[in-house]
Amino acid sequence: MPESGAGSGPNCREVAVWLDDFLDVARIEDYPFALNGLQVDGRGAVARIGAATDACQATIDLAADAGCGILLVHHGLFWGGLRPFVGPAYERCRRLVESGMGLYSAHLPLDAHSGIGNNVLLAAELGVADVEPFGSFKGNDGIGVIGAVDTSRRELAARAEVVCGRAPFVIAGGPERVSRLAIVTGGAGSMIEAAATAGADTFLTGEGNHHTYHEAMELGINVIYAGHYGTETLGIRALAKRAAEHFGVEHAFFDIPTGL
Structure with missing residues (x-):
């Protein structure tokens, strides 16, 4: 599989700092476990930015297989609050860490954004x-x-x-x-x-x-x-496109509709 960080580009924290500022994350109060911002750090350079509505195993696997250095999502990992890293929660984080891909979540800051919300x-x-x-x-x-x-x-x-x-x-x-x-x-x-x-x-x-x-x-x-x-697919698509244009890298959207 392609490894995150191959090629040149910004690192995950540089992308996250730009996103935090662009979305004005610090100003917008959200659900306690939304944890807007960089939820999982990545390693190496980000040559491709992935996007998905949900941080689920399917989108994480698709983005990792596509060589994304960071995956931007609307619904992050921690909605259920504190819990042990076992079962599906462990598998999602294991794939992120092993692939070296970071995960960034933007919930209400993305809903409310006046330009690409x-x-x-x-x-x-x-x-x-x-x-x-x-x-x-x-x-x-x-x-x-x-x-x-x-x-x-x-x-x-x-x-x-x-x-x-x-x-x-x-x-x-x-x-x-x-x-x-x-x-x-x-x-x-x-x-x-x-x-x-x-x-x-x-x-x-x-x-x-x-x-x-x-x-x-x-x-x-x-x-x-x-x-x-x-x-809730339009905003995260637009956010990935805007970030990719800013950093001069590729981007891709991974569509896993739930029907709900």
Whole structure:
């Protein structure tokens, strides 16, 4: 297999320092175990930057086999908190260490980024105009976006299927003609009321709980669940491209859709 660090390029820590600054990681509070930043150090030079939505065995193996010196992910290794390095957790870290590949995670800092964040890029793909920041989480304002559209609910859902790679689940609680759309990628079903309060007639996110059906119907707002994975691929792709351009190296995206 190709070994990470072959050829010339920056090292993992140099890439991580640039990413930390570009994403303003220090400013954005996140879940306790998100651990945004460099989660596993690498060795040698980074000649290729890999990207994936999730830090799972499949993406780590693909990136290591492709000779990536660092893998950028949206969902990192430590969501479950402290636990022994046994079983799958050990195997993921073993492959990283043995391949010499580093791992960098960017969760909310990537969601909220005004240039290449998941939300602004998804809004652009869906044709949203006059985009403004929307939503607050853990004191971070503008983790999502809101803006104007002029389309039918059916057409919007069809476009979301193309962009996100799976047929969305639609709660038809609002008007058939959509004029104002709020977006928070990932698992933001808890933000339906906030979207309605902000004046959106339609809210798009990845997934939500059972009770959100009734919440949407009672608030009179459409909800489009387009998939947690599917709504969170654009940002990490763009981040890898931007970092690779900055350092003058190659980049690749490793797509392992979950269907969820």
